[in-house]
Every structure is written in structure tokens, then in C-alpha cells.
Amino acid sequence: MSQEIEGFFKKFHENISSTIDDVTNNNFANLESNSKRVSYLCSLPCVKDYDLSNDVAKCETGGKFPVEKDVEKARQFKEEGNKAVQVGDWAKALHLYSQSMIYMPQKETEDLSIVIANRSAALNHLEQYEDCISDIKRSLSLGYPRHLRYKIYERKARCLLVLKRNQEAIVAFQDTLSALDEANNLNKEKRQKMRTDAKLMLEILNKGLVLAGRPKDPEPLKKSPPKPKLPGKHNQRYPAASEAVQIDYSETKGRFATATTNIQAGDVLLVEKPHSGVLLAEYAKTHCQNCFVKCVIPLPCPKCPNVIFCSDKCLDAAEKSYHGYECHILPLIWKSGCSITCHIALRMITQNNKEYFKGLIDELDNKPTGTYKTNDYRNIYNLVSHEDKRTKQDFLHRTQMTVFLLKLLEISGYFDGKPKKKSVDIEDIKTMAIAGSYAEDIALFGGLILKNLQVLQFNAHEVFELQCPKPKVGQNIIKHDGKSVFLAGAVFPTLALFNHCCDPNVVRYFTGPYIVVRAVKNIQKGEEISENYGPIFTTVPKEKRKIQLKDQYWFDCTCTPCEQNWPMYKDMTENYMRFKCDSDRPCPNVIPVPYDCKEFMVQCGLCQQYTNILKGLKSLQDTEMMYKLGRVAMEEGKYGDAMKKFIEMLKLYDATLAPPYRSFYDCVQDLRSCMLSMGNYCIV
Ligand SMILES: C[S@@+](CC[C@H](N)C(=O)[O-])C[C@H]1O[C@@H](n2cnc3c(N)ncnc32)[C@H](O)[C@@H]1O
Numbered sequence: 271m272s273q274e275i276e277g278f279f280k281k282f283h284e285n286i287s288s289t290i291d292d293v294t295n296n297n298f299a300n301l302e303s304n305s306k307r308v309s310y311l312c313s314l315p316c317v318k319d320y321d322l323s324n325d326v327a328k329c330e331t332g333g334k335f336p337v338e339k340d341v342e343k344a345r346q347f348k349e350e351g352n353k354a355v356q357v358g359d360w361a362k363a364l365h366l367y368s369q370s371m372i373y374m375p376q377k378e379t380e381d382l383s384i385v386i387a388n389r390s391a392a393l394n395h396l397e398q399y400e401d402c403i404s405d406i407k408r409s410l411s412l413g414y415p416r417h418l419r420y421k422i423y424e425r426k427a428r429c430l431l432v433l434k435r436n437q438e439a440i441v442a443f444q445d446t447l448s449a450l451d452e453a454n455n456l457n458k459e460k461r462q463k464m465r466t467d468a469k470l471m472l473e474i475l476n477k478g479l480v481l482a483g484r485p486k487d488p489e490p491l492k493k494s495p496p497k498p499k500l501p502g503k504h505n506q507r508y509p510a511a512s513e514a515v516q517i518d519y520s521e522t523k524g525r526f527a528t529a530t531t532n533i534q535a536g537d538v539l540l541v542e543k544p545h546s547g548v549l550l551a552e553y554a555k556t557h558c559q560n561c562f563v564k565c566v567i568p569l570p571c572p573k574c575p576n577v578i579f580c581s582d583k584c585l586d587a588a589e590k591s592y593h594g595y596e597c598h599i600l601p602l603i604w605k606s607g608c609s610i611t612c613h614i615a616l617r618m619i620t621q622n623n624k625e626y627f628k629g630l631i632d633e634l635d636n637k638p639t640g641t642y643k644t645n646d647y648r649n650i651y652n653l654v655s656h657e658d659k660r661t662k663q664d665f666l667h668r669t670q671m672t673v674f675l676l677k678l679l680e681i682s683g684y685f686d687g688k689p690k691k692k693s694v695d696i697e698d699i700k701t702m703a704i705a706g707s708y709a710e711d712i713a714l715f716g717g718l719i720l721k722n723l724q725v726l727q728f729n730a731h732e733v734f735e736l737q738c739p740k741p742k743v744g745q746n747i748i749k750h751d752g753k754s755v756f757l758a759g760a761v762f763p764t765l766a767l768f769n770h771c772c773d774p775n776v777v778r779y780f781t782g783p784y785i786v787v788r789a790v791k792n793i794q795k796g797e798e799i800s801e802n803y804g805p806i807f808t809t810v811p812k813e814k815r816k817i818q819l820k821d822q823y824w825f826d827c828t829c830t831p832c833e834q835n836w837p838m839y840k841d842m843t844e845n846y847m848r849f850k851c852d853s854d855r856p857c858p859n860v861i862p863v864p865y866d867c868k869e870f871m872v873q874c875g876l877c878q879q880y881t882n883i884l885k886g887l888k889s890l891q892d893t894e895m896m897y898k899l900g901r902v903a904m905e906e907g908k909y910g911d912a913m914k915k916f917i918e919m920l921k922l923y924d925a926t927l928a929p930p931y932r933s934f935y936d937c938v939q940d941l942r943s944c945m946l947s948m949g950n951y952c953i954v
Pocket residue numbers: 522523524525526653654728729766767768769770771823824825826827828829
């Protein structure tokens with residue numbers, strides 16, 4: 271997950287590294303635990319006395335600091351929103367009122383209630399009735415002025431009518447009538463007209479309800495997408511995976527996934543929420559901080575203008591866990607230029623309280639047994655970190671980052687178990703020293719953060735979203751053929767157990783906060799289920815793949831394409847076909863048969879038996895047409911139909927031919943694209 275931003279942390283790192291003398295360096299190198307490394311660095315005068323405030327003040331990265339709500343800015347956005355309303359540009363009004371909500375301080379309750387009510391009007395015009403009703407509820411809870419309430423009750427009643435929630439609409443019309451009694455500024459005629467209209471609606475609705483036998487109102491529509499389903503049974507020990515997956519272990523490869531049964535291309539193998547995930551700073555005002563989906567109707571954090579949420583549920587979840595602590599330190603994290611991985615390492619702490627970790631600490635070094643749960647920190651702690659292979663330099667750099675993250679934890683109030691109320695001040699970072707009373711916390715959380723940083727190096731995944739072009743006028747089909755955009759970083763504890771192959775047999779995509787892993791090929795029982803860590807054999811030369819994997823993941827790749835020197839896609843020969851030996855004793859051999867071969871029985875060089883290639887060719891004769899039909903369906907955005915064709919083709923190919931060959935990878939690639947269309951997307 272590469273994301274290099276030049277922030278102030280670099281200067282701190284360079285300064286400390288150049289100040290530390292040989293003796294200190296050697297002392298550090300001799301330390302044997304993460305806790306000791308962090309405690310030692312924290313005790314050095316050059317670290318304690320370091321004044322970060324100048325670096326932060328001068329640093330232009332990540333905007334100004336501190337970042338606070340700003341009533342003037344909020345009012346300005348509101349005025350612009352009102353202007354957009356005057357010219358009927360409701361989409362623009364929605365955006366501007368949302369911006370106003372982001373910056374409006376929580377204490378300006380009346381102003382805030384008015385902006386939200388104004389946004390509800392925009393939502394009503396944009397036919398977003400459920401969201402309009404939610405905003406009205408919010409506005410009322412903030413004390414929207416009584417003399418104006420008739421407007422929003424009436425708006426609510428009309429939305430409920432459209433949603434056919436007639437019983438609720440009756441209540442809303444009754445509320446409108448009561449509120450009209452307090453509408454002092456409304457002229458007599460208008461008030462009378464609204465009263466008559468509301469009474470008429472009540473009469474019609476009541477009569478209709480009696481006639482229909484008082485049916486129950488339909489349930490409000492669910493906003494968040496449904497959780498993707500893992501069909502069939504779950505693996506009992508690893509419930510995020512299907513029972514078609516098991517986790518094996520070998521001395522050389524560590525843990526890895528294998529198939530317990532024959533798996534078909536298209537099968538869903540894993541659905542998992544991240545243990546921890548962090549949105550990149552540049553999407554903080556466009557995507558939900560908690561579940562990473564794009565928010566057109568954002569809910570801002572009530573305390574800071576830094577982040578938005580897609581729903582009350584996400585806002586609540588974030589506020590009750592990590593965001594309570596991160597609220598005011600976020601701008602510092604962003605300004606520091608630390609990577610998203612460092613932020614996840616911190617989030618892995620802030621999302622649970624101090625007591626949670628204190629309760630775990632004694633058992634962390636024992637391999638956890640029992641059900642492997644996504645939210646159990648012990649599983650993360652035990653992921654591969656290659657601690658024994660690390661150099662002193664590597665530890666030193668990561669420990670410096672840990673010290674900075676610990677300082678942020680102190681400022682946030684985490685060590686006291688309560689988020690600090692006031693914003694972070696430049697004075698708070700005049701020194702990097704952490705109060706002596708937190709010595710135990712430094713050892714405990716320093717040790718954990720340093721471990722997290724090591725684990726994340728090998729186990730974090732990029733979360734991406736597909737950016738799709740707008741549908742053409744008159745066409746209602748969204749073509750999911752845009753580009754994938756890196757939005758967030760996250761760690762998925764079960765997926766982190768899958769090893770790499772340069773020819774992977776799964777694809778992953780995201781729906782809401784869930785990662786979904788599906789087979790993109792047929793996988794035989796006992797075969798490894800492997801994902802891809804970056805380099806694919808069809809596009810990257812072997813030497814480059816090996817170097818990249820060794821550099822980033824610290825292993826020597828021995829997958830089949832690497833061991834057997836498989837050609838890249840561009841070099842795959844079109845001169846012969848790779849027939850599987852059709853012998854009655856299973857034979858692993860592949861028989862190369864030239865396209866212009868005149869024989870119909872060819873002999874296997876390994877088992878000496880004959881394979882009927884005519885039979886094989888006959889079974890493949892429809893694949894070309896199937897591929898064309900699959901491509902047409904894809905072009906039309908009918909991804910389900912296209913997938914069926916590609917899956918059928920793979921079955922036929924697998925019965926006769928052995929990869930690598932071009933038409934096989936064309937089919938796999940298109941199947942992969944179809945599956946990606948099931949994931950999160952946004953229209954650009
Ligand atoms: C995300 S973890 C995969 C799960 C890991 N094997 C475990 O035991 O938890 C990545 C690490 O697994 C190992 N690994 C992944 N793919 C491998 C492969 N094809 N061959 C050998 N080791 C591999 C490397 O040590 C790598 O740093």
C-alpha cells in the first residue's frame with residue numbers, strides 16, 4: 271500500500287536517527303522485545319526534548335492545524351445553498367447544505383437545525399424521501415424553531431404519502447395542524463389554506479385506511495446494502511470462510527488455504543469485515559469514515575469537521591470506539607505524512623478500550639485456539655510479522671513511528687480512558703515526552719503498536735472502489751468498466767491467511783465494508799486457494815515478480831508459473847494446443863498438439879497412452895461463440911449473463927486443455943471484470 275506524503279514525521283525521523291550515537295544504537299539493537307524497544311526510545315533525551323510544534327506549524331501537507339468547526343464558513347455555505355435553491359439547483363443545494371453541516375459547530379443548535387431542514391427540502395425535491403424524513407427528524411431533535419415547524423411536518427407528511435406509509439402520514443399531518451397554531455409569521459390566508467389542505471388529507475387518509483382495513487405501514491427502506499451472503503455452510507473454525515476452504519500449514523509456507531471439495535468458478539469462498547480499516551485522508555469528506563462507501567448525503571461528526579459518515583449507525587459505531595479518540599488528532603496524523611499502515615496500527619488500538627488489551631496481554635503470545643473471529647485482536651497479533659528477520663534499522667524506524675503514535679494516544683486521552691474534550695493545541699506537541707505516569711501504557715501500547723506495524727506490512731489489503739462512467743443519455747445501464755481507485759487500507763484476519771500465487775484462482779472485491787472472495791477458476795479438491803499480492807505472471811516477467819515478492823513479502827515464490835517458467839500472455843504461443851493427457855490412470859502430463867495436426871489420437875510421452883484429441887476439439891467447438899456472447903452481454907452491462915457464459919466455457923476448457931493459453935486467460939480476465947462489477951462503485 272504505497273502512499274508517500276512528505277509530512278513533518280520525516281524530519282523527526284531524520285533528526286533522531288542522526289542524533290543517536292553508536293552506544294545508544296547498540297543498546298537498542300540488543301533489546302529483545304517490542305515493549306523494551308519503545309520504552310527505551312521514549313526515555314532518550316533527544317526524543318523527549320524534541321519539539322514537534324515548529325515542524326507542524328511549518329508543514330504545508332494536510333491543510334492547516336488545528337482544524338475546528340467554523341461558524342462563519344458554515345453560514346457562508348448555507349447562504350450559497352440558499353442561492354442554489356433560488357435557481358432550482360437542488361443537487362448543488364444538497365452539496366452546499368451538507369458542507370454547511372460539516373462546519374457548523376454543535377453548539378449553534380438553531381443554525382444547525384435550519385441548515386438540516388433546508389437540506390431536507392433539497393432531498394425532497396431530489397425524491398430522496400427516506401433521507402428527507404431522517405433530516406427532518408434530526409432538525410426537530412436539535413430544536414428547529416417552533417414557528418417554522420409546520421413547514422417540515424408538512425414536508426414529512428408528503429414524503430410519507432409517497433412512501434405509502436399512510437398511518438405515519440396521518441400523524442405528520444396532525445403535527446402540521448398543531449404546528450400551524452404557532453406559525454406567527456405566516457399570513458392568515460396562507461395559514462388557512464394549509465390548514466384546509468391538511469384537514470382534507472387527513473379525511474382522505476382516514477377514510478382510505480378504514481376501507482382498506484387499517485393495513486400496517488410498509489417498513490422504512492434499508493439504506494445500507496445487504497451483507498453479501500456466503501452460500502452453504504461456513505467453516506466451523508474460520509466462520510468468515512465457506513466450508514469449501516480449509517487452512518493448512520507447512521514449515522516453508524506457513525498457513526495457507528486449500529479446497530476441501532471441488533470448487534466452481536464463481537463460488538463465493540469468503541465474506542469478511544475488516545478487523546481494522548482506515549480511509550485515506552483525501553476521501554474523508556466524500557466517503558464514510560466507518561464503512562468507506564461514497565456518501566452523497568453525509569452526516570458529519572458533531573465535534574470535528576474532518577470526517578463524514580453514511581448513516582447514524584456508522585457515526586454511532588465510530589464515535590463510541592475509535593473516532594472519539596481520533597476526532598482531534600486526525601489532522602496531525604494526516605499532516606505527519608505517515609502511511610495509511612501507520613494509521614491502521616493506531617486504529618487497531620483506538621477501536622478497543624484500554625481494559626480490552628489489559629485483559630488480553632498475558633495470552634497474546636499463545637496461539638489462539640477456538641473460533642477464529644474477525645474482531646479478536648489475538649488473531650491479528652499472531653499474523654506473520656517476520657520479527658526474527660528484521661534489522662536494527664528496520665526496528666529503529668518503526669519504533670520512532672510508534673513513539674509518535676503513542677504521543678497522539680496520550681494527547682487523545684486514550685490512556686485516561688476518556689476522549690479529551692478540547693481540540694489539540696500546538697502547545698500539546700511542544701515536547702515528544704510522554705508523562706511519567708503513563709510508563710506502563712508506554713510499554714503495553716508501544717509494544718502492541720510496534721507489533722501492529724510489523725504485522726500490517728505483510729497482511730494489510732487495499733480497499734478499492736470502481737469509478738464508473740455516467741450512463742449515456744437514454745441508457746439506464748451502469749457499465750462497471752471504469753478504473754479501480756485505492757480508497758482505504760484494512761486488515762482482514764481470515765483473508766490474511768491466504769498465500770500468494772502469480773496465477774491466482776480467486777478475485778476479491780468490496781461490498782459495503784465487506785470483502786468478498788470468489789473463485790475465478792475451477793479449483794480441484796486439495797488444490798491451494800491462492801490470492802495475488804501484486805505481480806501476475808501474465809503481465810510481469812518472472813525475475814521482476816520474484817524480486818518484488820522478496821522485497822515486499824520476504825519469501826521466494828515457488829508457484830507453478832515461476833517454477834515452470836510460464837510465458838507471459840504476450841508470449842503465449844498460438845501454434846499448438848496444450849491437451850491434458852486423457853489416460854485412464856490419472857496422468858499429469860500435458861501433450862502439445864500443433865493446430866495443423868492430422869492425427870486424431872496422440873500418444874502421451876509420459877504414460878504412453880493415447881488421447882482422443884478429436885473428442886476434445888469437438889467439446890471446444892462452441893467456446894468461441896460462447897465467448898462472443900459473453901463479451902456482448904458484458905458490453906451491454908448484463909454481467910450475470912456474461913458470467914454464466916464464461917463459467918460454462920471454463921468447464922469445457924478444463925475438461926480438455928491445460929493452461930497457460932491465451933483464450934483461457936481471456937476468459938478468466940473477463941470473468942474477473944464481471945465479478946468486480948458486483949463491488950462498490952461510484953459514478954464519475
Ligand atoms: C498474508 S501472509 C499469508 C499467510 C501466512 N502464510 C501465515 O502463515 O499467516 C503473507 C506471508 O505468507 C508467506 N507467503 C505467502 N505466500 C507465499 C508463498 N507463495 N510461498 C511461501 N510463502 C508465502 C510469506 O511469509 C508472506 O510474508
